[in-house]
Amino acid sequence: MELYIDTANIEEIREAAALGVLDGVTTNPSLIAKEGVDFHDRMSEICGLVAGPVSGEVVSMEHDGMIEEANALLEIADNIVIKLPCTVDGLKACKTLSDRGVRVNMTLCFQPLQAMMVAKAGAFLVSPFLGRIDDIGGDGMELIQQIRTIYDNYGYTTKILSASIRHPLHLVQCALVGSDVATVPFKVIKQMMNHPLTDKGLAGFLADWNARKQTECCP
Numbered sequence: 001m002e003l004y005i006d007t008a009n010i011e012e013i014r015e016a017a018a019l020g021v022l023d024g025v026t027t028n029p030s031l032i033a034k035e036g037v038d039f040h041d042r043m044s045e046i047c048g049l050v051a052g053p054v055s056g057e058v059v060s061m062e063h064d065g066m067i068e069e070a071n072a073l074l075e076i077a078d079n080i081v082i083k084l085p086c087t088v089d090g091l092k093a094c095k096t097l098s099d100r101g102v103r104v105n106m107t108l109c110f111q112p113l114q115a116m117m118v119a120k121a122g123a124f125l126v127s128p129f130l131g132r133i134d135d136i137g138g139d140g141m142e143l144i145q146q147i148r149t150i151y152d153n154y155g156y157t158t159k160i161l162s163a164s165i166r167h168p169l170h171l172v173q174c175a176l177v178g179s180d181v182a183t184v185p186f187k188v189i190k191q192m193m194n195h196p197l198t199d200k201g202l203a204g205f206l207a208d209w210n211a212r213k214q215t216e217c218c219p
Helices: 010-018 029-035 039-049 063-074 088-099 112-120 130-135 140-154 168-177 186-191 196-217
Strands: 002-006 024-026 054-057 080-085 104-109 125-128 159-162 181-184
Touching (some): 002 010, 002 186, 010 039, 010 186, 029 039, 063 088, 088 112, 112 140, 125 140, 130 140, 140 168, 168 186, 181 186
Parallel strands (some): 002 024, 002 181, 024 054, 080 104, 159 181
8 A cells, every 4th residue: 555645744744755655745725824835835845855646736616727726736846646626627627637647636535426436537546535534423444445346346547545544543444445545644654653562572672681781791
């Protein structure tokens, strides 16, 4: 499963990239607004740090505006992926862009028919938001499983990018059901390597080593 970081913070992206496991970045206007920087400048910075896909989201709600914003984003770098909403106009824009060979990430997917439609329109990625479904008492992982089954049934090549990841258990579940990609906050990436038994084992090894060294120095 590919691992993307969901952030617009440059330091978080640098730290995640230094781990050697980062495959891409997703952003949105809200994340960039929190950074207090120019949208296009920050997208350019991110693309310079990461070789993989970097999703930049449009804010227009209608087809022509989406295409205009997409064209400006595509001038930033070759690894830009255009992020569009799972709406009727977003679907039309997806088809327009995918026919040009542009990679598109269809975001805010909350039901399997949206995922099927965007795959038929040529989307590169679809982003089901499983955490937000869990937040309202639904089962976000069921959505990921449904999309996986539909895509496998008909050979759709659109990648499932599981988004709105809340914790490491979500990542385990995504990997088990066959999500192609997961995009996560930096705090979750750090949690992925944590386990109390690892810490306990290391503490025991170090205690034994230090006791041995003391014995050698002071027989």
